[in-house]
Amino acid sequence: MAVEPWTGRTACALQKAMRLSNELFAERLGIGVRTVAGWHQKPSLTPKSEMQQLLDTAYEQASAAVRARFAEVVGEQPSAPAEPALDSAAAEQARAAAEQRLSADPHLGAALEWLDEHAGWEPGISRRKVAARLATVDAQALRDRGVLRGKVSQRQVTQALTDYYGTDLAGHGLYSARYGESGQALTSILTRPEWLDLGSHLRTEADRLKLGQGATDAPTRLDGHATDAAVRRLAETLELGTRLVNMPLYRLRTLDIERPNLGGTLGIAPFVHYALTMDLLEGELLDALASGAPTTPGQLPLRDQYLPDLAAVTALDDRLCAGGALALCAIARPSGWHGPADYVLLVQQRSGNVLNANRQLAVIPKGFHQPVTDLRADTPVGATLLREMEEELFGRDDIDNTIGDQRSADPMHPSRLSEPMQWLMTRPFGQRLWLECTGFGLNLVSGNYEFASLIVIQDEEFWDRYGGQIEANWESSNLRRYSTLDPELLTELLDDVTWSNEGLFAILQGIRTLAEIGGQRVNLPSVEWELK
Structure with missing residues (x-):
C-alpha cells in the first residue's frame, strides 16, 4: 500500500x-x-x-x-484530519528565503548547472528543486544522522561490501593484513599482488601518470532516484555549511602499473560530478548499516546504478573514477625526553565538514588528485602529496582551493613555499625528504582510486627547527602523533574501528615499508598483507 x-x-x-x-x-x-x-x-x-x-x-x-x-x-486507528499545510504565501516566503541562500553561495551555481544538464532539465529547475528541499531541511535530523553514521565501523562497511560484491574478484582481492601478534584487518580496497610493495620513488621518472587525449568528463545520465539524491546533497551541503568547491579533478581512465613505475592516463572531471554521484554511495551505505536495513544488491539504489558489480568497478573509462593520494608521514626525531631517536608518525581524525572520510581516522596528508594550475604538469602523484603537505601540515591557506580562488601562476614555486618546505627542498630528494608510493587499489566504498604512500623526513634537524610549526588545517578535527619505538600503542591504533578503509590501507603499507628502511629508529608491529 x-x-x-x-x-x-x-x-x-x-x-x-x-x-x-x-x-x-x-x-x-x-x-x-x-x-x-x-x-x-x-x-x-x-x-x-x-x-x-x-x-x-x-x-x-x-x-x-x-x-x-x-x-x-x-x-x-480512526482517521484524523491532516494538519493544514502552509498557506501559499508562507510557502512562497520559505522558498524565496531558500533561493536567497542559494544565490549567496558562489560555488553552488556550477553544481546547479551541472545537475540541470545531466538530469535533462531546463535551466533553473535544479535551483527551484534545491530551494524547495532546503526550505524543509531539518538541521537537527541531519546532525543526528551524522552521529549514527559515525557509529558504523570500518569492519561493518567492509563486510557489507564483501557481501554485496561477492568473492569472485576476477584476479583481484580485498587488501587484508595481519599485524603484531594477533591483529588482523580487512579493507574495502580492491587490489592485486603487483599493485603492492611498489617501491615507486615519487618525483622521479617512476611517477609517470599522463593526461590523455580528449581528457573529458565521464558520461553520466541521472535517473529519478539519482537526481533526488543530488538535490538532497546540495540542500544538506548548504544547511550544514559543508565546503563544496567545483575545482577540476583527475579521473583515472587507464592503468599501467609495472613495479616500480606508476603509469596510466587521466582525464578531467568537475568536482561537482563526483560530489553529486559517486560520493553519495558511502552515505547511502552508512545509512543502511546504521538503521539495520539490507545492503544486498537491489537494496542500495545509487550503488546499483553507479557501481553494481566488479565489472563496473574495474571498467575505469566507462565511469567516473576519481581518487587521490594519501601518505603515512614519518618525521625523524632526535633522542630526548621521549627516549631514543625515532620517527614521529602523524594520524588525523577527519573533520565533520569534509565530504571524504568524514569523522574517520586517516593518515595525513590526504588529498584529491587534481590539477592546480597546469593540467599536464600536476599529473604526478608526488605533486599532489607535496601540495597537500604544504596545505595540511605547513599551513599554506593560499593553495587551499576550498577557501579562495587560485590566482597564482605557480603556487608551488620555490619562492612561495613555506619555510619548512623550503628547508626540505634545498637538498636533492632522498637526502632530507623521501616520497614513495607503497601500494595502489580501488576503494569499493565509492570506486575511488587510492595511491597509498610514505613520506619520510630523514634529517632529524627538521623536528628541532619546525616540529612546532606542524599544524593540521580545517580538514582535521585533531592530530595525533605516535613513536615508531612504541609497537604496543601502534597496534592499538591499528585496532581502532574508526579508520577509513583507504587510511588503514595506507598506514599498514607505510609501516610495512618503514620497518624495512627505518633502521634503529623503528620497532614496529610486523605487517604481512594478503588478498581475500
Whole structure:
C-alpha cells in the first residue's frame, strides 16, 4: 500500500508494526528521538519532505510481515484530519528565503548547472528543486544522522561490501593484513599482488601518470532516484555549511602499473560530478548499516546504478573514477625526553565538514588528485602529496582551493613555499625528504582510486627547527602523533574501528615499508598483507 503523505499517526503505526521503541525507531530512521515523540503527541502532523522520504524508505525495506501488521494497525486507528499545510504565501516566503541562500553561495551555481544538464532539465529547475528541499531541511535530523553514521565501523562497511560484491574478484582481492601478534584487518580496497610493495620513488621518472587525449568528463545520465539524491546533497551541503568547491579533478581512465613505475592516463572531471554521484554511495551505505536495513544488491539504489558489480568497478573509462593520494608521514626525531631517536608518525581524525572520510581516522596528508594550475604538469602523484603537505601540515591557506580562488601562476614555486618546505627542498630528494608510493587499489566504498604512500623526513634537524610549526588545517578535527619505538600503542591504533578503509590501507603499507628502511629508529608491529 502507498502512504501519501505520511502523518504522525501513520508514522507511529509503522513504528508499532516494527515493534520498536521510540529510541530504536529513531535510530532506524536516522533521526532524533524528539521527532518520534512529536509524532505521538501530534498524530495529525505532516512530517517534512525529508522525513517523508525516510519513512518511505523504511516502509519499502520492511518485511512482508511488518507491512501486514502496518496495514492492520492503520485499519484499527480512526482517521484524523491532516494538519493544514502552509498557506501559499508562507510557502512562497520559505522558498524565496531558500533561493536567497542559494544565490549567496558562489560555488553552488556550477553544481546547479551541472545537475540541470545531466538530469535533462531546463535551466533553473535544479535551483527551484534545491530551494524547495532546503526550505524543509531539518538541521537537527541531519546532525543526528551524522552521529549514527559515525557509529558504523570500518569492519561493518567492509563486510557489507564483501557481501554485496561477492568473492569472485576476477584476479583481484580485498587488501587484508595481519599485524603484531594477533591483529588482523580487512579493507574495502580492491587490489592485486603487483599493485603492492611498489617501491615507486615519487618525483622521479617512476611517477609517470599522463593526461590523455580528449581528457573529458565521464558520461553520466541521472535517473529519478539519482537526481533526488543530488538535490538532497546540495540542500544538506548548504544547511550544514559543508565546503563544496567545483575545482577540476583527475579521473583515472587507464592503468599501467609495472613495479616500480606508476603509469596510466587521466582525464578531467568537475568536482561537482563526483560530489553529486559517486560520493553519495558511502552515505547511502552508512545509512543502511546504521538503521539495520539490507545492503544486498537491489537494496542500495545509487550503488546499483553507479557501481553494481566488479565489472563496473574495474571498467575505469566507462565511469567516473576519481581518487587521490594519501601518505603515512614519518618525521625523524632526535633522542630526548621521549627516549631514543625515532620517527614521529602523524594520524588525523577527519573533520565533520569534509565530504571524504568524514569523522574517520586517516593518515595525513590526504588529498584529491587534481590539477592546480597546469593540467599536464600536476599529473604526478608526488605533486599532489607535496601540495597537500604544504596545505595540511605547513599551513599554506593560499593553495587551499576550498577557501579562495587560485590566482597564482605557480603556487608551488620555490619562492612561495613555506619555510619548512623550503628547508626540505634545498637538498636533492632522498637526502632530507623521501616520497614513495607503497601500494595502489580501488576503494569499493565509492570506486575511488587510492595511491597509498610514505613520506619520510630523514634529517632529524627538521623536528628541532619546525616540529612546532606542524599544524593540521580545517580538514582535521585533531592530530595525533605516535613513536615508531612504541609497537604496543601502534597496534592499538591499528585496532581502532574508526579508520577509513583507504587510511588503514595506507598506514599498514607505510609501516610495512618503514620497518624495512627505518633502521634503529623503528620497532614496529610486523605487517604481512594478503588478498581475500
